[in-house]
Amino acid sequence: MENSLDPAPPLLEVRGISKSFGAVRALQEVDFTLRAGEIHALLGENGAGKSTLIKVVTGVFPRDAGVVRLGGDEVAPRSAKAALDAGIATVYQEVNLLPNLSVAQNLFLDRQPMRFGIVREGEMRRRAKALLTGFGLDIDVAAPLGNYSVAIQHVTAIARAVDLSARVLILDEPTASLDRHEVEILFGIMRQLAKRGIGIVFVSHFLDQVYEISDRITVLRNGRLVGERETASLQRLELIRMMLGRELAETTSARAAASDRPPREVCASFENYGKAGYVAPFNLELRHGEVVGLAGLLGSGRTETARLVFGAERSDDGQARVEGAPVRLQSPRDGVRHGFGYCPEERKTDGIVAELTVRENIVLALQAKRGLHRPLSRREQDEIAKRYVKMLDIRPPDPERPVGLLSGGNQQKALLARWLATSPRLLVLDEPTRGIDVGAHAEIIRLIRELCDDGLALLVISSELDEIVTYSDRVIVLRDRAHVEELAGETIDVTNILAAIAADGAAMQEARA
Amino acid sequence: MTMLLPRRGLAQILALIVILAADRVVSPQFFDLRLQDGRLFGSLIDVLNRGTPVALLSLGMVLVIATRGIDLSVGAVMAICGAIAASLADTHSLPVVLAAALGAGLVCGLWNGFLVAVLGMQPIVATLILMVAGRGIAQLITEGRIVTFTSPDLVWLGTGAILGVPVPIVIALGMLILTGAVVRGSALGLLIEATGGNARASELAGVGTRAMILAVYVWCGVCAALAGVIAAADIMGADANNAGLWLELDAILAVVIGGTSLFGGRFSLVLAVLGALIIQTMNTGILLSGYPPEFNLLVKAVVVLAVLLLQSPKLSGFAGIMARLRRAKP
Numbered sequence: 055m056e057n058s059l060d061p062a063p064p065l066l067e068v069r070g071i072s073k074s075f076g077a078v079r080a081l082q083e084v085d086f087t088l089r090a091g092e093i094h095a096l097l098g099e100n101g102a103g104k105s106t107l108i109k110v111v112t113g114v115f116p117r118d119a120g121v122v123r124l125g126g127d128e129v130a131p132r133s134a135k136a137a138l139d140a141g142i143a144t145v146y147q148e149v150n151l152l153p154n155l156s157v158a159q160n161l162f163l164d165r166q167p168m169r170f171g172i173v174r175e176g177e178m179r180r181r182a183k184a185l186l187t188g189f190g191l192d193i194d195v196a197a198p199l200g201n202y203s204v205a206i207q208h209v210t211a212i213a214r215a216v217d218l219s220a221r222v223l224i225l226d227e228p229t230a231s232l233d234r235h236e237v238e239i240l241f242g243i244m245r246q247l248a249k250r251g252i253g254i255v256f257v258s259h260f261l262d263q264v265y266e267i268s269d270r271i272t273v274l275r276n277g278r279l280v281g282e283r284e285t286a287s288l289q290r291l292e293l294i295r296m297m298l299g300r301e302l303a304e305t306t307s308a309r310a311a312a313s314d315r316p317p318r319e320v321c322a323s324f325e326n327y328g329k330a331g332y333v334a335p336f337n338l339e340l341r342h343g344e345v346v347g348l349a350g351l352l353g354s355g356r357t358e359t360a361r362l363v364f365g366a367e368r369s370d371d372g373q374a375r376v377e378g379a380p381v382r383l384q385s386p387r388d389g390v391r392h393g394f395g396y397c398p399e400e401r402k403t404d405g406i407v408a409e410l411t412v413r414e415n416i417v418l419a420l421q422a423k424r425g426l427h428r429p430l431s432r433r434e435q436d437e438i439a440k441r442y443v444k445m446l447d448i449r450p451p452d453p454e455r456p457v458g459l460l461s462g463g464n465q466q467k468a469l470l471a472r473w474l475a476t477s478p479r480l481l482v483l484d485e486p487t488r489g490i491d492v493g494a495h496a497e498i499i500r501l502i503r504e505l506c507d508d509g510l511a512l513l514v515i516s517s518e519l520d521e522i523v524t525y526s527d528r529v530i531v532l533r534d535r536a537h538v539e540e541l542a543g544e545t546i547d548v549t550n551i552l553a554a555i556a557a558d559g560a561a562m563q564e565a566r567a
Numbered sequence: 568m569t570m571l572l573p574r575r576g577l578a579q580i581l582a583l584i585v586i587l588a589a590d591r592v593v594s595p596q597f598f599d600l601r602l603q604d605g606r607l608f609g610s611l612i613d614v615l616n617r618g619t620p621v622a623l624l625s626l627g628m629v630l631v632i633a634t635r636g637i638d639l640s641v642g643a644v645m646a647i648c649g650a651i652a653a654s655l656a657d658t659h660s661l662p663v664v665l666a667a668a669l670g671a672g673l674v675c676g677l678w679n680g681f682l683v684a685v686l687g688m689q690p691i692v693a694t695l696i697l698m699v700a701g702r703g704i705a706q707l708i709t710e711g712r713i714v715t716f717t718s719p720d721l722v723w724l725g726t727g728a729i730l731g732v733p734v735p736i737v738i739a740l741g742m743l744i745l746t747g748a749v750v751r752g753s754a755l756g757l758l759i760e761a762t763g764g765n766a767r768a769s770e771l772a773g774v775g776t777r778a779m780i781l782a783v784y785v786w787c788g789v790c791a792a793l794a795g796v797i798a799a800a801d802i803m804g805a806d807a808n809n810a811g812l813w814l815e816l817d818a819i820l821a822v823v824i825g826g827t828s829l830f831g832g833r834f835s836l837v838l839a840v841l842g843a844l845i846i847q848t849m850n851t852g853i854l855l856s857g858y859p860p861e862f863n864l865l866v867k868a869v870v871v872l873a874v875l876l877l878q879s880p881k882l883s884g885f886a887g888i889m890a891r892l893r894r895a896k897p
Contacts, residue, residue, distance in 0.1 A: 366771060386770055386772070386773050387773050387775060389773070390772070390773030391773075396771060398771060403765070403768070404767050404768050404771055405768050405771075406765070406768060407761045407764035407765040407769065407832075409760075409764045409832040410760060410761060410832070410833075414757060414760070414761070417757075418757070418758075418761055418772045418774065419773050421754045421757060421758065422758065422769075422772055422774040422775070424754070425754070426753045426754050426755055426758070427754075428754070429752070429753050429754040472772065
């Protein structure tokens with residue numbers, strides 16, 4: 055019923071947008087089309103490029119290539135304010151209004167009704183009241199915005215945007231901190247706005263909500279457009295495949311053949327290990343010389359599992375064992391003491407110490423493990439740094455360069471070196487290949503295999519399913535903060551993983567139909 | 568020990584030389600030294616001697632700032648410890664007096680460290696508490712009076728000399744060497760810099776970031792205690808209202824002039840002490856010049872601005888471009 059006889063140009067048309075940050079290509083020739091009156095979900099895992107796309111379209115980041123047309127006319131906003139003036143409004147997850155001002159003042163900030171240079175408070179409140187009533191909200195507009203729930207703050211932000219004659223409304227994870235009832239209210243408002251001809255971009259990682267509210271779906275992965283589909287005709291399994299898998303490339307486990315080796319010794323085991331409201335209790339055995347992959351969607355409990363295993367988060371139940379002996383993991387220090395290492399997902403905030411040199415970053419964990427009174431001499435530090443810079447091919451090969459000046463891939467290698475220097479028995483890698491260029495990507499996967507062959511136990515999280523399939527001996531699938539399936543040997547392939555991730559959703563869709 | 572004086576000390580050394588030269592202009596006898604009663608006298612010695620309290624404070628402050636913290640209470644801690652030393656001086660032996668004063672400084676540091684490291688309070692707020700309360704505590708100790716003493720042992724700490732060098736200077740130098748040895752001789756320096764550079768990442772790498780933070784506040788308290796004792800010994804009395812007043816600001820200034828960022832991370836002990844000396848050289852120079860001391864504040868501001876401009880990444884970027892151009896020419 056669409057696109058056939060529609061002479062009018064789409065409301066928002068994005069063509070061939072590219073954007074790089076240094077060597078990392080965040081967006082590559084991405085297209086996106088938003089029609090008037092539709093709710094369009096923009097989906098993808100962390101790092102897929104959703105935020106970058108929004109920021110490029112709204113002028114927060116300058117773009118490297120491509121055009122943006124609004125109602126057929128090319129626009130190139132230089133700032134979020136300019137985008138707003140053009141008619142593209144964005145409401146972020148963290149509402150960026152002023153909680154200490156009244157609701158009315160927030161709604162009319164910068165454009166208060168004035169007479170003789172004085173703000174007409176009464177008039178402003180009347181208009182605010184009328185505006186919010188249109189959104190089904192009956193609240194005291196004179197009260198500070200901060201007194202109200204996040205949901206009402208969201209609606210206020212949306213009302214302000216719409217009243218500023220926005221034609222395109224971008225909602226970035228608007229439901230992340232709302233409860234079920236508030237989500238219903240928000241969806242009601244979204245539908246109402248769509249009826250008035252406003253185009254809404256809905257960014258969310260809650261697939262149930264996406265199916266409930268959206269008309270069409272655009273999926274990004276690794277900065278590229280994967281596809282644009284009608285929501286009604288897109289199976290959930292297919293959607294997850296678009297988000298995680300590679301098109302049709304049915305990789306099988308390269309390690310499957312090795313799976314009939316004699317079972318290896320258990321390195322660390324976790325029994326009924328979990329934390330309420332964080333990740334459901336799980337059983338997990340990690341063996342020497344074995345790679346265990348953790349697969350699942352964003353927010354499924356992968357990172358949470360990794361942090362519990364390493365000791366960055368305390369479990370409130372269960373028993374951890376290292377080489378068979380019961381241990382307590384209360385802090386990262388405990389994890390490090392027992393020979394664990396953890397490369398976190400957020401390299402910049404949780405991984406590197408940007409200001410310190412490559413050498414200092416590499417020796418940091420080893421030094422922390424040895425303690426204050428046993429400092430590594432400068433010569434030992436130089437030797438360690440030199441060895442790993444060479445072994446992992448860190449570039450530029452200058453151990454005295456601040457690590458913050460290195461590319462993402464080389465920072466990741468420096469982090470790996472930090473842990474390898476401690477001669478760990480278990481390494482936990484959270485998205486080790488995220489945001490790094492293709493060459494380094496392949497190298498890191500090669501490294502993971504080599505480390506494993508050297509007898510290290512590895513627990514690896516990745517959103518790249520084909521990647522997980524390539525190096526994993528076993529794959530644990532997570533959904534809704536619980537371990538739901540374990541695949542081993544020949545059963546490891548992208549199809550099976552996708553099926554396990556989607557199982558619950560498919561059941562729910564059937565129930566709804 | 569090359570790490571004590573990194574390459575980046577050039578700006579500070581230049582600034583000190585310029586100020587010394589200016590001092591020489593306003594006071595021709597500035598570099599004169601004479602030996603009298605077994606003690607060296609002269610403007611240079613005066614600068615070092617007067618600069619001792621701030622130099623000691625900056626030794627502790629630079630470590631605190633390296634962890635991305637700040638300690639506003641050091642002036643008040645000086646007053647507390649000076650008051651304790653003065654109250655005990657005439658009735659107890661010097662070791663007891665010192666132990667009591669330094670112990671009090673240690674407790675003050677533990678308190679600050681507890682608030683910041685364990686309770687997670689913002690350093691500026693946490694240490695503000697003791698900055699305000701500390702002066703009250705000091706006044707309670709002195710019962711609101713200026714406590715004077717005559718104990719020759721304690722007076723010697725302030726005015727005596729070892730091989731002609733005034734004792735305070737020897738103490739400050741000793742503390743610099745001791746702190747340097749502890750910090751760079753162990754892994755403390757690296758772990759402090761890592762904690763200040765990125766506490767979350769350091770924690771995940773197994774660094775005991777809380778212990779680091781606690782340790783630097785304790786050391787800062789001990790340094791402040793020593794500064795307080797020396798200040799009291801110098802005037803043979805303790806004035807709870809004025810001892811160490813506003814010196815926390817001079818100490819922070821010294822650290823900043825020494826090139827340590829308030830955002831934490833890399834630090835240099837030697838340059839922080841050099842910063843303290845730069846401040847004192849200015850103070851002394853203005854006193855000698857006969858200008859009213861009010862000018863002191865203005866001149867200080869100008870010099871600080873100049874040193875910071877020399878350090879600013881934009882300007883050194885400019886200097887770097889110039890250097891590259893020069894290299895490219897031949």
